[in-house]
Amino acid sequence: MKMNKSRTVKKKQSAEPKQKIDPEKLVDSVSVKLLSRGIPYDGVGDSVIMQLPKFKATKYLATINADNFESNLSSMLSLLLVEPDIDPWKLTAGDRNWLLLWTRMQIHSMYHFSITCPHCLFPNSAHNYPLKNVPCVVIDKECSGETEVELEQSKSKVKLGFVTGEDEKEVDRVHTQTEEKREILRGVSAIREIDGRSGLTLEDKMKWMDNLPPGDEITILGSWQKFTQHGPNYGNCPYTCPKCGKVSRIRLPFRPELWYPTIPFERAFGNAADSSDVSGGRDLSGDAGGGSDGHS
Numbered sequence: 001m002k003m004n005k006s007r008t009v010k011k012k013q014s015a016e017p018k019q020k021i022d023p024e025k026l027v028d029s030v031s032v033k034l035l036s037r038g039i040p041y042d043g044v045g046d047s048v049i050m051q052l053p054k055f056k057a058t059k060y061l062a063t064i065n066a067d068n069f070e071s072n073l074s075s076m077l078s079l080l081l082v083e084p085d086i087d088p089w090k091l092t093a094g095d096r097n098w099l100l101l102w103t104r105m106q107i108h109s110m111y112h113f114s115i116t117c118p119h120c121l122f123p124n125s126a127h128n129y130p131l132k133n134v135p136c137v138v139i140d141k142e143c144s145g146e147t148e149v150e151l152e153q154s155k156s157k158v159k160l161g162f163v164t165g166e167d168e169k170e171v172d173r174v175h176t177q178t179e180e181k182r183e184i185l186r187g188v189s190a191i192r193e194i195d196g197r198s199g200l201t202l203e204d205k206m207k208w209m210d211n212l213p214p215g216d217e218i219t220i221l222g223s224w225q226k227f228t229q230h231g232p233n234y235g236n237c238p239y240t241c242p243k244c245g246k247v248s249r250i251r252l253p254f255r256p257e258l259w260y261p262t263i264p265f266e267r268a269f270g271n272a273a274d275s276s277d278v279s280g281g282r283d284l285s286g287d288a289g290g291g292s293d294g295h296s
């Protein structure tokens with residue numbers, strides 16, 4: 001991912017009046033490319049200006065858990081996002097998760113965990129994984145934003161959009177009340193219109209989906225993943241074994257250290273063993289569903 005040091009802010013080509021930018025925010029700020037190429041946002045280019053994280057921002061990372069994940073992420077992005085003036089909740093899940101990974105990498109570029117090589121079973125108890133190796137999926141150039149899908153069996157017409165932070169909040173809410181898989185809920189939350197009807201709640205959409213022929217359901221979820229897919233893919237990270245040299249694809253363990261590094265503490269106390277899964281098993285890989293073990 002390219003990041004250019006910049007002291008100046010490039011103006012976007014828009015007729016909007018100039019945004020007032022806090023000059024203090026511009027100190028130590030850099031341009032960061034968006035994995036969405038800015039396609040989902042009106043009048044926004046393909047990058048944002050981010051301030052390098054200060055201690056205040058890192059506190060949000062240090063206290064992330066499955067329950068506060070989206071709200072902590074939004075608060076942190078509010079602090080760090082200099083330009084454009086966009087509500088972090090309206091950013092796509094893929095961009096949000098990428099900016100989270102970017103922020104984490106500015107604090108420390110490595111992630112410390114134990115792993116056993118699937119080829120030679122070498123137990124690597126102190127592996128330092130370079131986070132820049134996490135594959136980041138950039139959205140397809142041809143993606144034009146919302147797309148309409150006509151379902152073969154039910155003949156319904158469905159408009160699909162991008163999953164945003166707001167949608168993720170809804171998914172979290174419904175997920176705690178039902179047994180639905182998160183990945184299905186995320187796909188359904190991307191539905192913007194059903195046969196011309198908009199403004200539907202996630203529950204409304206789920207009810208409608210329940211009566212769909214299974215083939216149509218797969219068409220919706222498949223189309224959504226195909227056309228909106230972008231974000232870090234934590235489930236498909238290359239790992240080179242230091243013993244046998246073979247490369248395998250691994251899912252990074254979701255531990256608190258993935259969001260905030262605690263290497264010095266681990267070294268001091270020898271506590272490098274796997275800790276609990278903070279993410280509650282949720283897939284935090286943004287819209288990049290490929291290679292994950294979720295629904296596809």
Ligand SMILES: [Zn+2]
Binds near residue numbers: 119243245
């Ligand atoms: Zn090996």
